[in-house]
Amino acid sequence: MHKYPANARRHYERLKRFPEGLLVMGDALCSFNPTYAQGMTVASLEGLALRDALRAPATSTPLWRRYFRAAARxxxxxxxxxxxGDSSYPESNWSQPLAARLTGRYFTMVQRTAVHDGAVFAMFIKVQNLVEPPAAFFKPAFVLRVLRVARQQLPQPPPAGAVARAT
Ligand SMILES: Cc1cc2nc3c(=O)[nH]c(=O)nc-3n(C[C@H](O)[C@H](O)[C@H](O)COP(=O)(O)OP(=O)(O)OC[C@H]3O[C@@H](n4cnc5c(N)ncnc54)[C@H](O)[C@@H]3O)c2cc1C
Known part of the structure; x- marks a missing residue:
């Protein structure tokens, strides 16, 4: 069991000024609910962003701004x-736009079918670990596969948050 108060993201790329000789990365830049296991991957991507910012030819844009913009991406x-994912918990006070809610419902369907289908599971793990972009979930052959598996009688999961509350 772990206790985690909230996902937290700080937008240093929006600052007008930043102290010379300092940079921020890892959880200090953005920390995630550990359940999703993405913190170290993202810290590594930020490391690559810093490498690229250091290698790029000098411009009038200071290093910190180039780095923070790339890290934000x-x-x-x-x-x-x-x-x-977290917004589906009843405790969440974040109401998402309709498009994001529909996408979230489809992602939930992908997650449920992944339990029953090896190919869906493999793609789910790749997207979850940032090896494939989420657009891979929307390739026609993949969507058809998800719908085909979802049409079968799958066991209903407990409502989001129920397991955590029970624990
Ligand atoms: C329960 C849990 C499970 C996780 N599972 C995963 C996972 O499976 N996969 C994954 O990718 N990520 C996972 N993460 C996230 C991952 O651990 C973090 O994203 C990652 O450690 C962030 O690295 P960091 O260097 O930014 O911060 P940290 O690893 O937290 O390092 C910060 C360091 O600074 C030190 N420090 C703090 N204050 C001071 C101070 N004032 N002076 C000197 N030193 C100080 C701390 O002691 C610490 O050693 C998990 C996190 C948690 C909490």
Whole structure:
């Protein structure tokens, strides 16, 4: 069991000024609900963003701004996956736009069918671990496979949050 108060993201890329000689990365930049197991992957992506910012030819844009912008791009996708997943908990006070809610419902369907189908499971793990982009979930052959498996009588999962509360 672990206790985790909230996902937390800090937008240093939006600052107008930043102290020379300092940078922020890892959980200090963005920390996620550990259940999704993405913190170290994202910290590594931020490391690559820093490497690229250091290698790029010098411009009038200071290093910190180039780095924080690139790091923010690395954080965007896992942030939406994690906060989208967490928003399905009844305790969440975050109401998502309709498109995000529909996408979330489809992702839940992918997750449920992954328990019953090896190919769906493999793709789910790849997307979850940032090896494949979420767009892979929307390839026609994959969508058809998910729908085909979902049409079978799958056992209903408990409502989101019920297991955590019971624990
Ligand atoms: C329960 C749990 C499970 C997780 N499971 C996974 C997983 O399966 N996969 C995954 O990718 N990520 C996972 N994570 C997330 C991952 O651990 C973090 O994203 C990652 O450790 C962040 O690295 P970091 O260097 O930013 O911070 P940290 O690893 O927290 O390092 C910060 C360090 O700074 C030190 N420190 C703090 N304050 C001071 C101070 N004032 N002076 C000096 N030192 C200080 C701390 O002692 C610590 O050693 C999990 C996290 C938790 C809590």
């Amino acid at each position: 690395a954080v965007d996708l896992p942030w939406s996956l994690v906060t989208g």
